[in-house]
Amino acid sequence: EKGRYDHYMRKEISEQPTALAQTVEGRIDDTDDSGRQIDSGNDSDGNVADGSGDINAGSNGANSEKNNPEGVSLEACPPGTFTDVSAIQFVACGTSYHAALYGQQLLARRGVAAQTFRAGEYAMAPAPVDDDTLVIGVTQSGETADTLESLRRAAERGARTLALTNVVGSTAARECDDAMFIRAGPEIGVAATKTFSSQVATLALLAERIAGDVADAGGEDDQLLAELSTLPDAVQRVLDETRAMEVVDRYRGMDSYFFIGRGVAHPVACEGALKFKEITYEHAEGFAAGQLKHGPLALVTPNTPVFAVFTGRHTEKTLSNVREVQARGAPVIAVVSETNHEVIDTADATLTIPDAHPDIAAVLANVQLQLVAYHVADHLDRPIDKPRNLAKSVTVE
Ligand code: M6R
Numbered sequence: 001e002k003g004r005y006d007h008y009m010r011k012e013i014s015e016q017p018t019a020l021a022q023t024v025e026g027r028i029d030d031t032d033d034s035g036r037q038i039d040s041g042n043d044s045d046g047n048v049a050d051g052s053g054d055i056n057a058g059s060n061g062a063n064s065e066k067n068n069p070e071g072v073s074l075e076a077c078p079p080g081t082f083t084d085v086s087a088i089q090f091v092a093c094g095t096s097y098h099a100a101l102y103g104q105q106l107l108a109r110r111g112v113a114a115q116t117f118r119a120g121e122y123a124m125a126p127a128p129v130d131d132d133t134l135v136i137g138v139t140q141s142g143e144t145a146d147t148l149e150s151l152r153r154a155a156e157r158g159a160r161t162l163a164l165t166n167v168v169g170s171t172a173a174r175e176c177d178d179a180m181f182i183r184a185g186p187e188i189g190v191a192a193t194k195t196f197s198s199q200v201a202t203l204a205l206l207a208e209r210i211a212g213d214v215a216d217a218g219g220e221d222d223q224l225l226a227e228l229s230t231l232p233d234a235v236q237r238v239l240d241e242t243r244a245m246e247v248v249d250r251y252r253g254m255d256s257y258f259f260i261g262r263g264v265a266h267p268v269a270c271e272g273a274l275k276f277k278e279i280t281y282e283h284a285e286g287f288a289a290g291q292l293k294h295g296p297l298a299l300v301t302p303n304t305p306v307f308a309v310f311t312g313r314h315t316e317k318t319l320s321n322v323r324e325v326q327a328r329g330a331p332v333i334a335v336v337s338e339t340n341h342e343v344i345d346t347a348d349a350t351l352t353i354p355d356a357h358p359d360i361a362a363v364l365a366n367v368q369l370q371l372v373a374y375h376v377a378d379h380l381d382r383p384i385d386k387p388r389n390l391a392k393s394v395t396v397e
Pocket of ligand 1: 093094095096139140141142147192275391392
């Protein structure tokens, strides 16, 4: 039921505080003497604390003899589960691919070797694996054909597989050695919104867990874990205070819309552009900000607004990219912390987010970009919940 909303997408954007609270519930334990740790998410009987009867969480029946002989989800696995992992490969499509890019960066920062592949390509030409390689399929539905095929190709060559998914009982959850559920609740709109946020939060938890297990990974990031607990409130603030509608009103009918960012802001920029093109039918592209000079800058004119995503890392470098596009006449809309006055003063318009850990700021910035896409599509009267030519779940390769 859409309730008071015109579209499921808008409802699902608004549900993100609840979805994120479900995602992290029971998975962060701040009572441990050794500091914040990722909890199993289970009560003493081994039941996952899902906080709600109707969310997708819990034991999945993942059934590998190899790694999961008891047929339980990752959440029931004890610390040390990833001690033998030497490398991680993510396989995913679309929005889930962008979430995977975020997870890769969190792991790489802790010294854990991680790569991200578009599942359609990986299924054709899989990267080398051995039995210390963990291949993680990031898939909201758990039914995307390319992702399933990639996971099967990895498993048949001896890799361990893990499904990071929203749907208990999905093919990915059943076929992989382990499963970790994002607990976002059902998503009806074809455009993935709350599931991206919950994927990213789950990947942050998983990255911390892996960093705690793998030797020399540098342990857990206590501040990130603490801020994951407050993420639902921060997202609510963005929803309550956003000026996305008023800002996009100033930039209608342009030739193209570009989105740039560095570090974790790069997958957010790509996701912002994907959402924008998917539901508005306007041309949009997301770039790593440093790539602009290597080609895309040729497209920049006063008719190509540039959304620049700032998370608190690499600020000066992204600001120099902002100045480059402004010098070509492009208006810049910065998505940035409300306390970053240098960026706010430089940009032509701003969508502000609460001050936060950079990896948390990425989620907050993405919420602003979801709202940007939604308001433009709504103004153009697009069929937002069912964009032309697209399906919620892509079950053919
Ligand atoms: O169910 P999945 O996460 O595997 O789906 C992958 C993509 O098809 C999906 O994220 C798609 O890109 C979304 N419609 C984007 O909003």
